[in-house]
Structures are given as structure tokens and as C-alpha cells.
Amino acid sequence: MIKALRTPDTRFDSLSDYPFQPNYVEDLKGYEGLRGHYVDDGDPNSEEVFLLLHGEPSWSYLYRKMIPIFGNAGARVIAPDWLGFGKSDKPVDDEVYTFHFHRNYMLALIEHLDLKNITLVVQDWGGVLGLTLPIEMKDRFKRLLIMNTGLMMGPVNSPAFDAWKADIVSDPDVPIPFIMQKNEPVISDIEAAAYEAPYPDQSYKAGVRKFPLLIATSMDAPGVDVSQRAAKFWSTEWTGESFMAIGMRDKMLGPDVMNVMRTVIKGCPDPLEIPEGGHFVQESGGELIAQKALEHFGLAQV
Numbered sequence: 001m002i003k004a005l006r007t008p009d010t011r012f013d014s015l016s017d018y019p020f021q022p023n024y025v026e027d028l029k030g031y032e033g034l035r036g037h038y039v040d041d042g043d044p045n046s047e048e049v050f051l052l053l054h055g056e057p058s059w060s061y062l063y064r065k066m067i068p069i070f071g072n073a074g075a076r077v078i079a080p081d082w083l084g085f086g087k088s089d090k091p092v093d094d095e096v097y098t099f100h101f102h103r104n105y106m107l108a109l110i111e112h113l114d115l116k117n118i119t120l121v122v123q124d125w126g127g128v129l130g131l132t133l134p135i136e137m138k139d140r141f142k143r144l145l146i147m148n149t150g151l152m153m154g155p156v157n158s159p160a161f162d163a164w165k166a167d168i169v170s171d172p173d174v175p176i177p178f179i180m181q182k183n184e185p186v187i188s189d190i191e192a193a194a195y196e197a198p199y200p201d202q203s204y205k206a207g208v209r210k211f212p213l214l215i216a217t218s219m220d221a222p223g224v225d226v227s228q229r230a231a232k233f234w235s236t237e238w239t240g241e242s243f244m245a246i247g248m249r250d251k252m253l254g255p256d257v258m259n260v261m262r263t264v265i266k267g268c269p270d271p272l273e274i275p276e277g278g279h280f281v282q283e284s285g286g287e288l289i290a291q292k293a294l295e296h297f298g299l300a301q302v
Helices: 067-072 099-113 125-130 159-169 176-183 189-196 206-214 224-237 255-264 281-297
Strands: 022-026 035-042 049-053 076-080 118-123 141-147 241-247 272-274
Touching (some): 035 099, 049 067, 049 125, 067 281, 076 099, 159 176, 176 189, 272 281
Parallel strands (some): 049 118, 141 241
Antiparallel strands (some): 022 035, 035 076
């Protein structure tokens, strides 16, 4: 049994702009004893499913501006919290968190909820992990909305990532509000505090601390092989529609990386550029991105 902490519900009582009812899944195979949280909004019977995957050190709160727009278009919207984040349980041992611990959890959740006709919405680690999911269940995915992320196809050599990593690993009590506002200045103090809400103290932050350490430093690092397979899938097998948005002020996963990803994703159109957008582009451009993506996919309400 994996030892884990559960954030008290009272920590989420006064969140700004997060009215969504919690949904939980417990005892997924391989994750017995752990409770995972997800938002399930919109039309529960819709044939269109939007799966919104957050990254580091955020949680499903990051998608609060986009969830209602997708829901109002008639879709079912699922926004999970990775284990270690948000309202999901938080294993206390840093070593629990691996690339495949996270990836296999999301595969199991998709199967448990039997999600089909998925529009995959990804950013940051939501994409590093999420972009590898379709190769295991190709018939479940229909569209892609990609923002400020990439595939871990080999060792990462980036001064911007090194600075990001230093901000997280230099303090066991990771300064989450500082990191959020540094990388997306539009975030208010109240919103920044909401990103800290899942973590009463540093013992809850093992998952947050570990994500930067999972980035590959060698070709045989966990996740590289499956990421290379995923790149081949997106380049040669993907037949769905895609939409890309870029926070242009992001020095880590901004225009340079995203333009490479555009060449990887078969049929990816010109991106929607958010000039004022940083790394957490959902904050600065979430509503616009969601609406433009729906229009591109032919799903916008007239």
C-alpha cells in the first residue's frame, strides 16, 4: 500500500472561479488505496468528450476558464488531477512518482470512465504524458488541442528549463504561487493562492518536487522510448483534427518548441498566438483558445 496524504476539503472552500463538483475514483488497478479527483462537467451523455490534462505545478483549477466554454458547446468535459496534485491523493514518497506511474494512471482512468471520441487538451506535463496516451488506445481519440508542451524524445538541454527546475527543486517547500506568477504574470495573488491550496505543507508536495526530475537526461531514461513511439504516431498515423495555441512569452515551451511540435503533428494548422501569454497560457488566453478551437472543430454554438 502506498502511503499518501489527502488534502482537507476545507482548503478548497473559498477558491475563486472554481464552482465544479468533485468526482472521485478509488482503487484503480495498480493504484489501490489511492483516490483520484476529476472534474466531470457539461453534458454527461454527450458523444463529444474533452479531456483536459494539466501540468506542473498546477492542477485542474488551471482549466476553470475553458471548462464552461467546452461544456456550453454541448460536450462532456473531464479535467483530472494527477495523483500528487489538486484534490487527488498525494503519495508522500518522492520515489513513487515516475513517468509510467503517471501515464499508467491516466490510461486506467480513461478505461474506467470509458471515454471515447476524446478531444485531448494538453499543456506542460499534460502533453509530455498525454501525447503518449493515444498509441495505446487509438480508437478513443478524435482531436487534439495542444498548448505550450512537447514530447520527451531525448535528453533536454535548455537554459530555460534549468531555471525552471532550479525554482522547484531548490526548496522542498516548493514556492508554487511564485512559480505560477513568474511564468504567467497575469495571475492574481488570489489565484496564485488557489494553486497552493492543495498543499497544507511541504509533505504534500512530493509530486510537485519530482516532475522536473523526470525530464530525460539520457536516451535510456524512462519515457523516452514511448515518447519516440508517440512522435511517430503523430507524424504518420494521426488522422484527427488538431489545433495549436502558443503563449508567446514562454521561454521554456514557447514558440521554438511548439513550432517543432507543429512539424511533428500531421496536419497541424498554423497556431493561434497569444502575444501576452506565458507558460500557463490557459490563464491569459483560455477563453479565446477554447472558443477558437471549437470554431476550428466545427463545434461552436451558433
